[in-house]
Amino acid sequence: MKKITIGLASCGLAAGAGRIKEVINKEVQDKKLQINIHETGCIGMCYNEPLVEVFTDSGNWLYGNVTEETAKEIIKHHSEEDSPIKEWLVKTEKIKTKDDTFFIKQLKIASRNCGIIDSTNIDDYIAKDGYKSLDKVLKMTPEDVIDEVKRSAIRGRGGGGFPTGIKWESAVKAAVKKNENPILVCNADEGDPGAFMDRNLLESDPHTILEGMIIGAYAINSSEGYIYIRKEYPLALERISTAIQQAKKKGFLGINILNSGFDFEIKIHRGAGAFVCGESTALMASMTGKVGEPKAKYIHNVESGFKGKPTVLNNVETWANIPVIIEKGADWFAKIGSGDVSENPWNGSSGTKVFSLVGKIKRTGLIEVPMGITLREIVYDIGGGIPKDRKFKAIQTGGPSGGCLPESLLDLTVDFDSLTKAGSMMGSGGMIVMDEKTCMVDVAKYFIHFLKGESCGKCTPCREGLISLDKILDRITKGDGKPDDIELMEDICETMKIASLCELGKSAPNPVLSTIKYFREEYEAHIRDKKCPAGVCKELITYSINEKCTGCTICAKKCPVDAISGKLKEMHFIDPNICIKCGICYEVCKFDAITVE
């Protein structure tokens, strides 16, 4: 045994990896073993956290769902003989595991080092050719760097999909015209619910983001950079701050970078909890100590952004791709993905995209796939399908601005343009899988409610539109929907799309329109029949006990309002007049004896 690594990103920690580390440390000390214990980030297999990898002469062995007991067993086994405990393995190059299919269709560029290196140690990053691209770039002209990024055809990973190279070039032009130095910003305000790609990049490989930013700064001749990071990510903030200090010490950042005469500093701004601050103009307002209200974009940020200066704003994942594009070349990158981008970046989507695959799916986690892969491949080949043998119902992409796509569209390819065409969008990369027990009207209400709370309130169509939609959806889910509510909502959505000031308002109707388009019958069931087919909307459902009941009494014991009665080993009953539909009986029943309809 040479080395042990433990995944200590937020999800690993939440699954108990901190405790596992203590146990392993103790075991190694007790047994007086001469091995190094390293921390690493997240390899994306969140469903198998906590993850522990053991490096021995015979190979590297990654174990999943490690508990205190199995951790001890793993250490004991490997210290006695150089062979793995096969049934607990989740990844190794030596033998097949049941989890291999999780990786087969993935291609890692931005997240190449996640879960592999120790993100708190810059030498780990350097050992993986880190900062080599920066060194290479400093010997190129800034124009050549921009040309390389342009030819790679990479489009913004934050969701907008604007070609990065063109953005940089425009900022340079504006800067020359105004005789000002441009500002460079990294958008790490990952606000989409159900998305955590950027958090993982920040936690697991912060240096790749910094290297990308420094390369970008050199290309556009910027000396001032900012990272705007959301406050909800304390560990990410800590790791990126550490990385900045380390990069400065090594001369990759600061004054006279690698003796090239080029200076660049990065400062951090913490977000304060406002979804709209992911919008570029709102983000920049927030960076100057103001409330995050967006501006109309007739003047682009590349001309007049932060404090009126030409500003390039790119998302975490976009920056993370830049060092690899420089290292392997634009042609290599442009060949990955969909469409022919050799003439025009808008003709396709090059490279890969990181997605957070969550919700009703067996393998939840972070995946990086080549653009052009189908949703079906993601859900079934990588994600392993739907748990509990339930039926797939929809996949939600694009965060609150995106839409829900039904089973009939599972063969749709994942790229910027095809998702938009289908009424959703790529967004920053959240993918939430829904099964037959998910109510689509409730999902639409959820997003509208979310956006209503996050709308800055500056423009009327967004503010009032969301209030009205929320009200209508609320009454539909309560069984008070009116026959023409669907048409009314479509009408409101149309106005919002045309007349809202920023993208938040313009795209806010997507969750409603896409669910009406693909799941209209579910809306009708709520409005006409006063029924929630998925069994979610409280006012429209009742809980009852079916003949599978064994009389184990657990539901009666757990019911907070004593609505369940029955004798031991006899079928129980729920009094619908007392039942508050809290769902606890459904959760605790081991015999599938609770019916919700």
Added chain:
Amino acid sequence: MEKVDQIIKKWNSDPDFVIEMMQDIQDEFKYIPEEALETITLQTKVPLAHLYHIATFYKSFSLTPRGKYEIQVCTGTACHVKGAPLIIDAFKRELNIEIGETTQDGKFTLEEVRCLGCCSLAPVVMINDDIYGDFTSDKIKTVLKKYDEVAL
């Protein structure tokens, strides 16, 4: 208010960094006392109305004191489809407070949070720095008990 002065000094009384100052104050006191806002105004020349706008616009600020333990129920999309609304209802019932309120003994504050970014463990509840994944309503009593023991 000495702490407040120190915090403002840390950010060089720069009006661009009033949000940062307020975040530090929020972390220090668990809310933003009125006097703290007045002190920021005096030292940065940012109008009080502007600071009040910020304090009410961003979700991480509170103008009223918070409980010793802040219960944050994640309402991200993954948590929502996996039953977060039922968990919120159960917390409300158990603590007899609404979202944003604090129990009378000043112990618990109940909050919804947009997304904690631990979607693979949905539904997620965070109490101060402790994260609980795969949460279900019937775990509430046991989990809250842990904080009883800490208090004792």
